[in-house]
Amino acid sequence: MTIQTHCARCGGAISKDIPSSLNVRTQPEQKASVLSGELFVAQCPACGNRQLLPFPFLYHDPDAQLMIWLGAEEDARTRAIDVLSSTPEMQDYHIRLVDSPGELIEKIKIFDAGLSDIAIELCKFVTAREAGEDLPLKFLGIDGAAAELHFACPRDGKMDILAVGLNVYEDCCGILQRNPSLEENAKGPVQIDQAWLAQYFG
Ligand SMILES: [Zn+2]
Incomplete structure (x- = not known):
């Protein structure tokens, strides 16, 4: 689809052809532009300003x-x-909802590392509390x-x-095993973030 918008700096017209979805098995070469965020950025032809394009993407x-x-x-x-409810082979799927390209990229990194995003959110919660x-x-x-997870943390x-x-x-994985209702409630399209976690750990 073609996204049309206006430059936030000079008001000029910006348009970009972007895919509405990506299957990384059939188009693995596209994954890098998702992970770098490049897919979601358009450059203004008039002034060169680069800005994020808001669009739905699967x-x-x-x-x-x-x-x-x-x-x-x-x-x-x-x-x-x-x-999903009518496709038996999709019962074990993880289906996540995100609000921004940054959140999408973070989710991909978590799953690519073979980690649980619920446990990662719990890690963030525990770390902030400490x-x-x-x-x-x-x-x-x-x-x-180094047996470490790395997080970006904007400060000052x-x-x-x-x-x-x-x-x-x-x-955190141990806590999830003792509280199986969290995994149960993460079936189907769900936004797993700190707000979601706060339902269980306030
Ligand atoms: Zn511009």
């Missing part, structure tokens, strides 16, 4: 049984629930050799990298 990784929906509208969610402050953490990656106008021990993540 990321599908059949091998990971993962679907991530950016900006899904209500009727699209309803249709998805219908398809620090005694509200930390808007974003998962960056896993350092297997700059971006810090916060390392959290893998043992903290494992403790």
Whole structure:
């Protein structure tokens, strides 16, 4: 589809052809532009300003049984629930809803690392509570050799990298095993973030 918008800097017209979905099994070469965020950015032909394009986008990784929906509208969610409930081979799918390209990219990184996004949100919650402050953490990656998870943490106008021990993540997985209702409630299209987690851990 073609997205048409106006430049936030000079008001000039911007248009870009973008796919409404990506299946990374059939089009693996497209994945890099999603992970870099380039797919979601358009450049103004008049002034060169680069800006994010808001548009709905579905990321599908059949091998990971993962679907991530950016900006899904209500009727699209309803249709998805219908398809899922009538498709037995999709019962184990992880279907996530996100509000921004940044959140989409974070989810892909979490699942690519073989981690649970629910446990990652719990990790963020525990880490912020220990620090005694509200930390808007974003998962960056896993350092297997150092047994650490890395999170981006914006503080005082700059971006810090916060390392959290893998043992903290494992403790969070243990908490989830003892509270199976969380995994149960994460079936179907759901937005897994700190607000979702706050229903269980306040
Ligand atoms: Zn412009």
